[in-house]
Amino acid sequence: MTNYESVLSEKVKEMKPSGIRKFFDLAANMEGVISLGVGEPDFQTPWLIRKKALDVLEKKRMIYSSNQGLAELRECISEYLQRKYNIKYDPVSEVVVTVGGSEAIDLAIRALVNPDDEVLIVEPSFVCYKPIVELMHGVAVPIPTKEENKFKLTPEELKSHITDKTKLLILPYPNNPTGGIMTREDLEAIADVLRDTNIMVLSDEIYSELTYGRKHCSFAEIPGMHERTIYVSGFSKAFAMTGWRLGYLCAPQPIAAQMLKIHQYAIMCAPTMSQYAAMVALKECDNEVQKMVEEYNVRRRILVDGFNRIGLTCFEPEGAFYVFPCIRSTNMSSEEFCERLLEEKKVAVVPGNAFGESGEGFVRVSYAYSLKHLRQALECIEDFVKNCIEQKKENV
Protein backbone atom coordinates (compact mmCIF):
# COMPACT_ATOMS: atom_id res chain seq x y z
CA MET A 1 0.00 0.00 0.00
CA THR A 2 1.45 3.36 -1.01
CA ASN A 3 2.26 5.73 1.80
CA TYR A 4 0.89 8.91 0.32
CA GLU A 5 2.39 11.02 3.07
CA SER A 6 5.84 10.01 1.89
CA VAL A 7 5.28 10.59 -1.81
CA LEU A 8 3.89 14.10 -1.65
CA SER A 9 5.94 17.27 -1.90
CA GLU A 10 6.64 18.74 1.53
CA LYS A 11 5.80 22.23 0.30
CA VAL A 12 2.47 21.13 -1.07
CA LYS A 13 1.61 19.32 2.14
CA GLU A 14 2.40 22.48 4.08
CA MET A 15 0.07 24.53 1.91
CA LYS A 16 -2.98 25.27 4.01
CA PRO A 17 -6.43 24.79 2.62
CA SER A 18 -8.49 27.93 3.12
CA GLY A 19 -9.04 28.34 6.86
CA ILE A 20 -12.71 29.00 6.39
CA ARG A 21 -13.39 25.94 4.27
CA LYS A 22 -15.91 24.71 6.81
CA PHE A 23 -17.91 27.89 6.46
CA PHE A 24 -17.91 27.73 2.68
CA ASP A 25 -19.03 24.11 2.67
CA LEU A 26 -21.83 25.01 5.04
CA ALA A 27 -22.99 27.88 2.84
CA ALA A 28 -22.67 25.91 -0.39
CA ASN A 29 -24.82 23.07 0.90
CA MET A 30 -27.58 25.10 2.53
CA GLU A 31 -30.87 25.57 0.67
CA GLY A 32 -32.27 29.04 0.02
CA VAL A 33 -29.16 30.99 0.98
CA ILE A 34 -29.12 34.70 0.12
CA SER A 35 -25.51 34.90 -0.93
CA LEU A 36 -23.40 38.03 -1.02
CA GLY A 37 -20.33 35.89 -1.24
CA VAL A 38 -19.23 35.49 -4.82
CA GLY A 39 -16.41 37.41 -6.44
CA GLU A 40 -17.64 37.35 -10.02
CA PRO A 41 -19.98 39.65 -11.95
CA ASP A 42 -23.68 38.87 -12.12
CA PHE A 43 -23.78 40.34 -15.63
CA GLN A 44 -23.77 38.22 -18.75
CA THR A 45 -20.69 38.63 -20.96
CA PRO A 46 -21.57 41.43 -23.43
CA TRP A 47 -23.26 40.04 -26.53
CA LEU A 48 -20.67 41.38 -28.97
CA ILE A 49 -18.03 39.27 -27.27
CA ARG A 50 -20.16 36.14 -27.26
CA LYS A 51 -21.09 36.72 -30.88
CA LYS A 52 -17.43 36.87 -31.83
CA ALA A 53 -16.82 33.56 -30.07
CA LEU A 54 -19.74 31.93 -31.93
CA ASP A 55 -18.40 33.32 -35.15
CA VAL A 56 -14.89 31.93 -34.72
CA LEU A 57 -16.26 28.58 -33.57
CA GLU A 58 -18.15 28.41 -36.83
CA LYS A 59 -15.41 29.58 -39.14
CA LYS A 60 -12.03 28.82 -37.63
CA ARG A 61 -10.14 25.77 -36.51
CA MET A 62 -9.62 25.86 -32.76
CA ILE A 63 -5.90 25.18 -32.78
CA TYR A 64 -3.21 26.26 -30.29
CA SER A 65 -2.33 29.92 -30.58
CA SER A 66 1.27 31.05 -30.29
CA ASN A 67 2.51 30.35 -26.75
CA GLN A 68 2.57 34.02 -25.98
CA GLY A 69 -0.99 34.55 -27.25
CA LEU A 70 -2.42 35.68 -30.60
CA ALA A 71 -0.29 38.48 -32.01
CA GLU A 72 -3.40 40.55 -32.82
CA LEU A 73 -4.67 40.19 -29.26
CA ARG A 74 -1.32 41.29 -27.84
CA GLU A 75 -1.50 44.34 -30.07
CA CYS A 76 -5.02 45.06 -28.80
CA ILE A 77 -3.81 44.75 -25.21
CA SER A 78 -0.92 47.10 -25.88
CA GLU A 79 -3.20 49.69 -27.52
CA TYR A 80 -5.79 49.36 -24.77
CA LEU A 81 -3.29 49.94 -21.96
CA GLN A 82 -1.88 52.94 -23.78
CA ARG A 83 -5.34 54.36 -24.41
CA LYS A 84 -6.74 53.71 -20.93
CA TYR A 85 -3.82 54.08 -18.55
CA ASN A 86 -1.12 55.71 -20.63
CA ILE A 87 1.29 52.80 -20.17
CA LYS A 88 3.36 51.42 -23.03
CA TYR A 89 4.20 47.77 -23.57
CA ASP A 90 5.70 46.23 -26.68
CA PRO A 91 3.18 43.62 -27.91
CA VAL A 92 5.97 41.53 -29.39
CA SER A 93 8.23 41.15 -26.39
CA GLU A 94 6.49 42.44 -23.26
CA VAL A 95 2.98 40.94 -23.25
CA VAL A 96 1.96 37.36 -22.38
CA VAL A 97 -1.66 36.18 -22.61
CA THR A 98 -2.49 33.88 -19.69
CA VAL A 99 -5.23 31.64 -18.34
CA GLY A 100 -6.87 34.32 -16.22
CA GLY A 101 -5.14 36.86 -14.01
CA SER A 102 -4.47 33.91 -11.68
CA GLU A 103 -1.94 32.33 -14.01
CA ALA A 104 -0.27 35.69 -14.53
CA ILE A 105 0.21 35.98 -10.75
CA ASP A 106 1.58 32.45 -10.58
CA LEU A 107 4.05 33.13 -13.42
CA ALA A 108 5.26 36.38 -11.91
CA ILE A 109 5.97 34.86 -8.52
CA ARG A 110 7.57 31.74 -9.95
CA ALA A 111 9.80 33.72 -12.28
CA LEU A 112 11.13 35.97 -9.52
CA VAL A 113 11.28 34.19 -6.19
CA ASN A 114 14.36 32.30 -5.01
CA PRO A 115 14.42 30.33 -1.73
CA ASP A 116 14.33 32.66 1.30
CA ASP A 117 13.45 35.72 -0.75
CA GLU A 118 10.96 37.86 1.10
CA VAL A 119 7.77 38.86 -0.67
CA LEU A 120 5.75 41.71 0.79
CA ILE A 121 2.02 41.07 0.50
CA VAL A 122 -0.37 43.92 1.16
CA GLU A 123 -3.25 42.57 3.23
CA PRO A 124 -6.18 42.07 3.34
CA SER A 125 -5.94 40.75 -0.20
CA PHE A 126 -6.80 37.94 -2.58
CA VAL A 127 -5.91 34.55 -1.19
CA CYS A 128 -3.49 33.14 -3.76
CA TYR A 129 -0.30 35.16 -3.28
CA LYS A 130 1.02 33.61 -0.10
CA PRO A 131 0.64 29.90 -1.03
CA ILE A 132 2.45 30.43 -4.34
CA VAL A 133 5.29 32.35 -2.66
CA GLU A 134 5.68 29.53 -0.14
CA LEU A 135 5.58 26.89 -2.84
CA MET A 136 8.64 28.64 -4.27
CA HIS A 137 10.34 28.42 -0.84
CA GLY A 138 9.98 32.15 -0.48
CA VAL A 139 8.92 33.94 2.70
CA ALA A 140 5.56 35.70 2.59
CA VAL A 141 5.62 38.89 4.67
CA PRO A 142 2.17 40.38 5.13
CA ILE A 143 1.83 44.16 5.40
CA PRO A 144 -1.45 44.79 7.19
CA THR A 145 -3.34 47.89 6.05
CA LYS A 146 -5.81 49.84 8.14
CA GLU A 147 -9.35 51.04 7.76
CA GLU A 148 -8.36 54.50 9.04
CA ASN A 149 -6.09 54.76 5.96
CA LYS A 150 -8.89 53.46 3.71
CA PHE A 151 -6.86 50.25 3.42
CA LYS A 152 -4.20 51.97 1.34
CA LEU A 153 -0.55 50.99 1.67
CA THR A 154 1.33 53.88 3.28
CA PRO A 155 5.03 54.55 2.61
CA GLU A 156 5.77 54.14 6.33
CA GLU A 157 4.14 50.71 6.43
CA LEU A 158 6.11 49.69 3.37
CA LYS A 159 9.42 51.00 4.70
CA SER A 160 9.07 49.22 8.01
CA HIS A 161 8.75 45.83 6.30
CA ILE A 162 11.66 46.10 3.86
CA THR A 163 14.80 44.07 4.62
CA ASP A 164 17.91 43.05 2.65
CA LYS A 165 16.00 39.99 1.55
CA THR A 166 12.96 41.77 0.12
CA LYS A 167 12.55 40.74 -3.50
CA LEU A 168 9.02 41.63 -4.45
CA LEU A 169 6.08 43.76 -3.37
CA ILE A 170 2.59 42.59 -4.28
CA LEU A 171 0.37 45.60 -4.77
CA PRO A 172 -3.28 44.60 -5.28
CA TYR A 173 -5.31 47.73 -6.08
CA PRO A 174 -8.22 48.29 -6.61
CA ASN A 175 -8.39 45.84 -3.76
CA ASN A 176 -10.29 42.64 -3.21
CA PRO A 177 -11.73 42.43 -0.47
CA THR A 178 -11.70 46.03 0.80
CA GLY A 179 -12.55 47.97 -2.35
CA GLY A 180 -9.72 50.36 -1.45
CA ILE A 181 -7.79 52.12 -4.20
CA MET A 182 -4.46 53.92 -4.52
CA THR A 183 -4.49 57.37 -6.12
CA ARG A 184 -1.61 58.72 -8.16
CA GLU A 185 -0.29 60.59 -5.09
CA ASP A 186 -0.50 57.42 -2.98
CA LEU A 187 1.43 55.48 -5.62
CA GLU A 188 4.04 58.21 -5.98
CA ALA A 189 4.77 57.98 -2.27
CA ILE A 190 5.26 54.20 -2.63
CA ALA A 191 7.49 54.77 -5.67
CA ASP A 192 9.67 57.14 -3.63
CA VAL A 193 10.36 54.36 -1.16
CA LEU A 194 11.19 51.83 -3.88
CA ARG A 195 13.24 54.03 -6.19
CA ASP A 196 16.65 53.33 -4.63
CA THR A 197 16.02 49.62 -4.05
CA ASN A 198 16.02 46.54 -6.28
CA ILE A 199 12.54 45.55 -5.19
CA MET A 200 10.19 44.47 -7.96
CA VAL A 201 6.45 45.08 -7.91
CA LEU A 202 3.69 42.72 -8.93
CA SER A 203 0.84 45.14 -9.56
CA ASP A 204 -2.41 43.16 -9.67
CA GLU A 205 -4.76 45.61 -11.38
CA ILE A 206 -7.50 43.16 -12.40
CA TYR A 207 -10.21 45.53 -11.08
CA SER A 208 -8.79 48.65 -12.75
CA GLU A 209 -11.88 49.38 -14.87
CA LEU A 210 -14.15 49.18 -11.85
CA THR A 211 -13.56 52.46 -10.05
CA TYR A 212 -16.14 54.97 -8.95
CA GLY A 213 -15.67 58.69 -9.13
CA ARG A 214 -12.08 58.74 -10.30
CA LYS A 215 -10.07 57.08 -13.01
CA HIS A 216 -7.69 54.28 -12.08
CA CYS A 217 -3.99 55.12 -12.05
CA SER A 218 -1.61 52.28 -12.87
CA PHE A 219 1.57 51.79 -10.87
CA ALA A 220 3.43 51.29 -14.15
CA GLU A 221 2.56 54.86 -15.08
CA ILE A 222 4.50 56.36 -12.17
CA PRO A 223 7.86 57.67 -13.41
CA GLY A 224 10.63 55.13 -13.03
CA MET A 225 8.30 52.29 -12.00
CA HIS A 226 7.59 50.78 -15.42
CA GLU A 227 10.98 49.05 -15.41
CA ARG A 228 10.32 47.28 -12.10
CA THR A 229 6.64 46.49 -12.52
CA ILE A 230 4.94 43.30 -13.56
CA TYR A 231 1.50 44.41 -14.58
CA VAL A 232 -1.28 41.83 -14.18
CA SER A 233 -4.82 42.17 -15.46
CA GLY A 234 -7.49 40.21 -17.27
CA PHE A 235 -10.98 40.01 -18.70
CA SER A 236 -12.91 38.34 -15.88
CA LYS A 237 -14.07 41.32 -13.85
CA ALA A 238 -14.59 44.32 -16.14
CA PHE A 239 -15.95 42.34 -19.08
CA ALA A 240 -17.83 39.73 -17.02
CA MET A 241 -15.78 36.91 -18.57
CA THR A 242 -14.79 34.79 -15.57
CA GLY A 243 -15.46 31.44 -17.24
CA TRP A 244 -13.51 32.36 -20.37
CA ARG A 245 -10.29 32.08 -18.35
CA LEU A 246 -8.29 34.86 -19.90
CA GLY A 247 -5.83 37.34 -18.49
CA TYR A 248 -2.47 38.84 -19.31
CA LEU A 249 0.72 40.15 -17.88
CA CYS A 250 3.07 42.83 -19.09
CA ALA A 251 6.65 43.19 -17.98
CA PRO A 252 10.04 44.37 -19.20
CA GLN A 253 11.34 42.03 -21.92
CA PRO A 254 14.01 40.19 -19.85
CA ILE A 255 11.36 39.20 -17.30
CA ALA A 256 8.55 38.51 -19.78
CA ALA A 257 10.86 36.16 -21.68
CA GLN A 258 11.49 34.09 -18.54
CA MET A 259 7.85 33.96 -17.57
CA LEU A 260 6.98 32.88 -21.08
CA LYS A 261 9.17 29.81 -20.64
CA ILE A 262 7.15 28.63 -17.66
CA HIS A 263 3.91 29.41 -19.47
CA GLN A 264 4.86 27.50 -22.59
CA TYR A 265 5.90 24.37 -20.70
CA ALA A 266 3.06 24.40 -18.16
CA ILE A 267 0.14 25.76 -20.16
CA MET A 268 1.03 25.93 -23.88
CA CYS A 269 -1.38 28.74 -24.59
CA ALA A 270 -4.54 30.39 -23.27
CA PRO A 271 -7.87 29.24 -24.79
CA THR A 272 -7.86 30.29 -28.44
CA MET A 273 -11.60 30.93 -28.69
CA SER A 274 -11.45 33.27 -25.69
CA GLN A 275 -8.50 35.11 -27.22
CA TYR A 276 -10.42 35.96 -30.38
CA ALA A 277 -13.44 37.13 -28.40
CA ALA A 278 -11.27 39.20 -26.08
CA MET A 279 -10.16 41.43 -28.94
CA VAL A 280 -13.77 42.59 -29.28
CA ALA A 281 -13.88 43.24 -25.53
CA LEU A 282 -10.90 45.58 -25.71
CA LYS A 283 -11.91 47.37 -28.89
CA GLU A 284 -15.69 47.60 -28.86
CA CYS A 285 -17.04 47.28 -25.33
CA ASP A 286 -16.25 50.57 -23.59
CA ASN A 287 -19.96 51.39 -23.41
CA GLU A 288 -20.90 47.99 -22.05
CA VAL A 289 -18.28 48.29 -19.33
CA GLN A 290 -19.45 51.80 -18.54
CA LYS A 291 -23.04 50.55 -18.08
CA MET A 292 -21.88 47.88 -15.66
CA VAL A 293 -19.77 50.38 -13.73
CA GLU A 294 -22.78 52.69 -13.35
CA GLU A 295 -24.93 49.86 -12.09
CA TYR A 296 -22.23 48.73 -9.63
CA ASN A 297 -21.92 52.31 -8.41
CA VAL A 298 -25.61 52.51 -7.49
CA ARG A 299 -25.35 49.23 -5.61
CA ARG A 300 -22.18 50.33 -3.86
CA ARG A 301 -23.88 53.46 -2.54
CA ILE A 302 -26.87 51.48 -1.28
CA LEU A 303 -24.62 49.08 0.64
CA VAL A 304 -22.32 51.70 2.17
CA ASP A 305 -25.33 53.71 3.31
CA GLY A 306 -27.15 50.57 4.47
CA PHE A 307 -24.31 49.23 6.60
CA ASN A 308 -23.56 52.57 8.19
CA ARG A 309 -27.25 52.93 8.99
CA ILE A 310 -27.33 49.49 10.60
CA GLY A 311 -24.35 50.44 12.74
CA LEU A 312 -21.70 48.37 10.98
CA THR A 313 -19.39 51.19 10.01
CA CYS A 314 -18.32 50.95 6.42
CA PHE A 315 -15.69 53.12 4.79
CA GLU A 316 -16.49 54.22 1.27
CA PRO A 317 -14.65 51.93 -1.14
CA GLU A 318 -13.83 53.42 -4.53
CA GLY A 319 -13.07 50.29 -6.51
CA ALA A 320 -13.83 46.64 -7.31
CA PHE A 321 -17.29 45.31 -6.34
CA TYR A 322 -16.97 44.77 -2.62
CA VAL A 323 -17.71 46.68 0.55
CA PHE A 324 -15.89 45.79 3.74
CA PRO A 325 -17.95 46.79 6.79
CA CYS A 326 -16.54 46.56 10.31
CA ILE A 327 -18.46 44.16 12.55
CA ARG A 328 -16.60 44.79 15.85
CA SER A 329 -19.62 46.61 17.33
CA THR A 330 -21.32 43.20 17.56
CA ASN A 331 -18.52 41.83 19.79
CA MET A 332 -18.15 38.86 17.48
CA SER A 333 -15.20 37.60 15.48
CA SER A 334 -15.56 37.73 11.71
CA GLU A 335 -16.14 34.00 11.50
CA GLU A 336 -18.61 33.92 14.34
CA PHE A 337 -20.54 36.79 12.74
CA CYS A 338 -20.64 35.02 9.37
CA GLU A 339 -21.59 31.63 10.80
CA ARG A 340 -24.40 33.05 12.91
CA LEU A 341 -25.67 35.27 10.08
CA LEU A 342 -25.79 32.21 7.87
CA GLU A 343 -27.52 30.05 10.48
CA GLU A 344 -30.01 32.62 11.68
CA LYS A 345 -30.78 34.57 8.49
CA LYS A 346 -29.40 32.38 5.71
CA VAL A 347 -27.32 35.29 4.45
CA ALA A 348 -23.79 34.47 3.36
CA VAL A 349 -20.95 37.00 3.51
CA VAL A 350 -17.23 36.23 3.73
CA PRO A 351 -15.22 36.62 6.96
CA GLY A 352 -12.58 39.32 6.50
CA ASN A 353 -9.84 37.19 8.03
CA ALA A 354 -10.04 34.88 5.01
CA PHE A 355 -8.00 37.59 3.29
CA GLY A 356 -5.31 37.87 5.95
CA GLU A 357 -5.30 38.47 9.67
CA SER A 358 -5.73 42.21 9.26
CA GLY A 359 -9.19 41.46 7.85
CA GLU A 360 -10.35 40.28 11.28
CA GLY A 361 -13.22 42.42 12.51
CA PHE A 362 -14.57 42.92 8.98
CA VAL A 363 -16.65 41.01 6.47
CA ARG A 364 -16.52 41.12 2.70
CA VAL A 365 -19.82 41.82 0.99
CA SER A 366 -19.98 41.51 -2.79
CA TYR A 367 -22.36 43.69 -4.77
CA ALA A 368 -22.26 41.59 -7.88
CA TYR A 369 -25.98 41.05 -7.25
CA SER A 370 -29.23 42.72 -8.31
CA LEU A 371 -30.48 45.70 -6.32
CA LYS A 372 -33.51 43.71 -5.22
CA HIS A 373 -31.29 40.94 -3.89
CA LEU A 374 -29.03 43.42 -2.08
CA ARG A 375 -31.93 45.23 -0.42
CA GLN A 376 -33.43 41.95 0.74
CA ALA A 377 -30.08 40.88 2.19
CA LEU A 378 -29.59 44.24 3.92
CA GLU A 379 -32.95 43.87 5.66
CA CYS A 380 -31.96 40.44 6.97
CA ILE A 381 -28.60 41.74 8.18
CA GLU A 382 -30.31 44.66 9.91
CA ASP A 383 -32.63 42.27 11.78
CA PHE A 384 -29.68 40.11 12.73
CA VAL A 385 -27.61 43.00 14.06
CA LYS A 386 -30.58 44.36 16.05
CA ASN A 387 -31.03 40.97 17.69
CA CYS A 388 -27.34 40.76 18.49
CA ILE A 389 -27.32 44.18 20.12
CA GLU A 390 -30.40 43.35 22.20
CA GLN A 391 -28.84 40.09 23.33
CA LYS A 392 -25.68 41.97 24.21
CA LYS A 393 -27.70 44.35 26.40
CA GLU A 394 -29.48 41.49 28.14
CA ASN A 395 -26.18 39.85 28.95
CA VAL A 396 -24.78 42.98 30.56
Place this chain on the structure above:
Amino acid sequence: MKNKLISLLRQDARLSNQQLAVMLGATEKEIEEEIQHLEKEGVIMGYSAIVNEDKIDDDKVTAIIELRVTPQKDCGFEEIAKTITAYEEVESLALMAGAYDLAVTVKGDNVKDIAMFVSQRLAPLSGVLSTATHFVLKTYKDKGICIDGEEKDERNFFLP
Protein backbone atom coordinates in the same frame (compact mmCIF):
# COMPACT_ATOMS: atom_id res chain seq x y z
CA MET B 1 -29.20 62.70 -13.20
CA LYS B 2 -32.54 62.80 -15.02
CA ASN B 3 -31.90 59.69 -17.11
CA LYS B 4 -30.45 57.71 -14.25
CA LEU B 5 -33.40 58.63 -12.05
CA ILE B 6 -35.86 57.54 -14.71
CA SER B 7 -33.97 54.31 -15.24
CA LEU B 8 -34.11 53.49 -11.52
CA LEU B 9 -37.82 54.31 -11.30
CA ARG B 10 -38.48 52.13 -14.32
CA GLN B 11 -36.87 49.24 -12.44
CA ASP B 12 -38.71 49.96 -9.22
CA ALA B 13 -41.10 52.87 -8.88
CA ARG B 14 -41.51 52.22 -5.15
CA LEU B 15 -37.99 53.29 -4.24
CA SER B 16 -38.24 56.05 -1.67
CA ASN B 17 -36.71 59.46 -2.26
CA GLN B 18 -34.25 58.67 0.48
CA GLN B 19 -33.19 55.44 -1.27
CA LEU B 20 -32.96 57.17 -4.63
CA ALA B 21 -30.85 59.93 -3.11
CA VAL B 22 -28.37 57.38 -1.75
CA MET B 23 -28.23 55.49 -5.03
CA LEU B 24 -27.57 58.58 -7.10
CA GLY B 25 -25.34 60.41 -4.66
CA ALA B 26 -27.83 63.30 -4.43
CA THR B 27 -29.85 64.89 -1.63
CA GLU B 28 -33.43 63.89 -0.89
CA LYS B 29 -34.55 67.39 -1.73
CA GLU B 30 -32.92 67.25 -5.18
CA ILE B 31 -34.65 63.95 -5.88
CA GLU B 32 -38.01 65.26 -4.73
CA GLU B 33 -37.69 68.33 -6.94
CA GLU B 34 -36.55 66.34 -9.95
CA ILE B 35 -39.46 63.90 -9.66
CA GLN B 36 -41.93 66.73 -9.28
CA HIS B 37 -40.44 68.35 -12.33
CA LEU B 38 -40.64 65.13 -14.35
CA GLU B 39 -44.25 64.61 -13.35
CA LYS B 40 -45.18 68.19 -14.12
CA GLU B 41 -43.49 68.11 -17.50
CA GLY B 42 -45.36 64.92 -18.33
CA VAL B 43 -42.16 62.89 -18.60
CA ILE B 44 -43.39 60.54 -15.90
CA MET B 45 -47.04 59.83 -16.65
CA GLY B 46 -47.80 57.44 -13.83
CA TYR B 47 -46.65 54.45 -11.79
CA SER B 48 -48.04 50.96 -12.06
CA ALA B 49 -47.40 47.47 -10.73
CA ILE B 50 -46.08 44.60 -12.83
CA VAL B 51 -48.40 41.72 -12.08
CA ASN B 52 -48.25 38.01 -12.75
CA GLU B 53 -51.73 37.63 -14.28
CA ASP B 54 -51.68 33.86 -13.74
CA LYS B 55 -51.79 34.43 -10.00
CA ILE B 56 -54.90 36.59 -10.10
CA ASP B 57 -58.08 34.56 -10.50
CA ASP B 58 -60.11 37.06 -12.48
CA ASP B 59 -59.80 34.99 -15.69
CA LYS B 60 -59.43 38.12 -17.79
CA VAL B 61 -58.32 37.75 -21.38
CA THR B 62 -55.81 39.91 -23.20
CA ALA B 63 -55.61 40.29 -26.96
CA ILE B 64 -53.33 42.13 -29.32
CA ILE B 65 -55.19 43.41 -32.34
CA GLU B 66 -53.49 44.48 -35.53
CA LEU B 67 -55.35 47.17 -37.42
CA ARG B 68 -54.76 48.20 -40.98
CA VAL B 69 -56.06 51.72 -41.48
CA THR B 70 -56.33 54.21 -44.33
CA PRO B 71 -54.69 57.41 -43.14
CA GLN B 72 -56.95 60.47 -43.29
CA LYS B 73 -56.10 63.55 -45.30
CA ASP B 74 -54.43 66.23 -43.12
CA CYS B 75 -54.40 64.29 -39.87
CA GLY B 76 -53.00 60.85 -40.86
CA PHE B 77 -53.64 58.34 -38.07
CA GLU B 78 -54.19 60.89 -35.30
CA GLU B 79 -57.97 61.05 -35.47
CA ILE B 80 -58.58 57.32 -35.30
CA ALA B 81 -55.86 56.89 -32.66
CA LYS B 82 -57.64 59.43 -30.49
CA THR B 83 -60.95 57.60 -30.86
CA ILE B 84 -59.43 54.23 -29.95
CA THR B 85 -57.44 55.67 -27.04
CA ALA B 86 -60.71 56.81 -25.49
CA TYR B 87 -62.07 53.24 -25.25
CA GLU B 88 -61.51 52.08 -21.69
CA GLU B 89 -61.00 48.44 -22.75
CA VAL B 90 -57.82 49.53 -24.53
CA GLU B 91 -54.65 49.09 -22.48
CA SER B 92 -52.16 50.28 -25.03
CA LEU B 93 -52.10 51.64 -28.53
CA ALA B 94 -49.13 52.14 -30.80
CA LEU B 95 -48.52 53.21 -34.37
CA MET B 96 -46.40 50.61 -36.12
CA ALA B 97 -44.10 50.46 -39.10
CA GLY B 98 -44.57 47.34 -41.21
CA ALA B 99 -47.42 45.09 -42.27
CA TYR B 100 -50.08 46.86 -40.21
CA ASP B 101 -50.59 50.32 -38.76
CA LEU B 102 -51.99 50.25 -35.25
CA ALA B 103 -51.32 47.71 -32.48
CA VAL B 104 -54.13 47.69 -29.92
CA THR B 105 -53.87 45.80 -26.65
CA VAL B 106 -57.26 45.03 -25.18
CA LYS B 107 -58.31 43.40 -21.96
CA GLY B 108 -61.73 41.78 -21.55
CA ASP B 109 -63.61 39.45 -19.23
CA ASN B 110 -63.66 36.66 -21.80
CA VAL B 111 -63.01 35.83 -25.45
CA LYS B 112 -66.55 36.74 -26.46
CA ASP B 113 -66.16 40.16 -24.89
CA ILE B 114 -63.13 40.90 -26.99
CA ALA B 115 -64.71 39.49 -30.14
CA MET B 116 -67.65 41.84 -29.64
CA PHE B 117 -65.36 44.77 -29.01
CA VAL B 118 -63.44 44.12 -32.24
CA SER B 119 -66.46 43.48 -34.40
CA GLN B 120 -68.73 46.19 -33.03
CA ARG B 121 -66.36 48.97 -32.10
CA LEU B 122 -63.02 48.68 -33.86
CA ALA B 123 -63.87 47.15 -37.23
CA PRO B 124 -66.67 49.58 -38.11
CA LEU B 125 -64.55 52.69 -37.50
CA SER B 126 -64.18 54.64 -40.68
CA GLY B 127 -60.80 54.05 -42.30
CA VAL B 128 -60.27 50.57 -40.80
CA LEU B 129 -59.36 48.19 -43.63
CA SER B 130 -58.85 45.00 -41.64
CA THR B 131 -58.33 43.58 -38.16
CA ALA B 132 -56.36 40.56 -36.92
CA THR B 133 -56.89 39.49 -33.32
CA HIS B 134 -54.27 37.48 -31.37
CA PHE B 135 -54.98 36.20 -27.89
CA VAL B 136 -52.24 36.23 -25.26
CA LEU B 137 -51.78 32.77 -23.75
CA LYS B 138 -48.97 33.41 -21.30
CA THR B 139 -46.68 36.31 -20.42
CA TYR B 140 -43.08 35.41 -19.72
CA LYS B 141 -41.56 38.84 -19.33
CA ASP B 142 -43.12 42.25 -18.83
CA LYS B 143 -41.37 45.62 -18.56
CA GLY B 144 -38.03 43.89 -18.11
CA ILE B 145 -39.24 41.63 -15.31
CA CYS B 146 -39.26 37.85 -15.75
CA ILE B 147 -42.76 36.85 -14.69
CA ASP B 148 -41.82 33.24 -13.98
CA GLY B 149 -39.30 34.33 -11.38
CA GLU B 150 -35.62 35.03 -11.58
CA GLU B 151 -33.02 32.75 -12.97
CA LYS B 152 -31.24 30.61 -10.44
CA ASP B 153 -27.83 31.95 -9.44
CA GLU B 154 -25.43 29.32 -10.69
CA ARG B 155 -22.26 30.96 -9.51
CA ASN B 156 -20.17 28.90 -7.13
CA PHE B 157 -19.69 30.17 -3.64
CA PHE B 158 -16.02 29.69 -2.99
CA LEU B 159 -12.73 31.44 -2.59
CA PRO B 160 -10.19 29.96 -4.95
